[in-house]
Amino acid sequence: MVCYIDMVKLASSRNPYCRVRSGPRGTPNEPVARLSQIGARKLIPSNPERDPYLAGVFLAMAQSHFYPHLSSRDTQKRRIDHRERPPSSSLEDVKLQILTHDIATSAFIVYTGHVTKEFLCIFHNPFKAIPDDNGSTISGFKIEYTSVPLWPFLGLRERIGKAFGQDVAGLFNADEMETFRRAPEESRNGTEKRKVAKSSLKEEPADKPAHAAKRQCRSGKDSADIAT
Known part of the structure; x- marks a missing residue:
């Protein structure tokens, strides 16, 4: 009790x-x-x-x-x-x-x-x-x-388990600190998101010259107006 x-x-x-x-x-x-x-x-x-x-x-x-x-x-x-x-x-x-x-x-x-x-x-x-x-x-x-x-928070379960004993805390490994692990589906979704982010970063340099050319055309037009 x-x-x-x-x-x-x-x-x-x-x-x-x-x-x-x-x-x-x-x-x-x-x-x-x-x-x-x-x-x-x-x-x-x-x-x-x-x-x-x-x-x-x-x-x-x-x-x-x-x-x-x-x-x-x-x-x-x-x-x-x-x-x-x-x-x-x-x-x-x-x-x-x-x-x-x-x-x-x-x-x-x-x-x-x-x-x-x-x-x-x-x-x-x-x-x-x-x-x-x-x-x-x-x-x-x-x-x-x-x-x-209470602190550090990691290892609190093991410390309380030692004080209460296995009758209350259940079976646990006092020498190994328990940490939170991601589920297989979450880790798979995270890997896919990282792949999509990397692919989008690789596609950006191909579009960059077009924007640079537009900026150069605009700057050339402005300089021509000033000269006239």
Whole structure:
């Protein structure tokens, strides 16, 4: 499963959208406005490439492989019965990918998430989290990312293919850059046009003396009129 996230839209949604009420007599309520800005800055990660929002999206994508898709209307009408949940034995390790676009560096960023079955079991039954041998909770969640420059345009398919892998990009030769080639009919038509153009250029010198003779006759007539 592959997902695309617009990071510009995500950043705009984190801006303080709540309206701060004015103070007495319509004066600006600057203390509350500053508190709102501080709270909004806490939502912005220090490293954009390690955004916690991506981890939540990866978890939702992984769970969508095993749980039924319910609309908001269905969840409001009734509570989900525990018997409708799939058994934990049906959970499996999944590999997921998210594509984003970094405007500052003009590059695609491909995130690859590896979610294990044990990690999904923790959310399947949170009251029975499986501890590992050391007594701590199993992580089982790994995220990697690769930056793919947009330029040069030639070779972009191969660079994206290396980041996504053959499961998404299909079969391709990473060592040979793919270029556009003309179809046989187009190349044949282009050759014929070039032949016609060359033949027309060769015929022009035969017509040139006639035009030159006319110009000489006109110039001789004009000089004769001036002499008279």
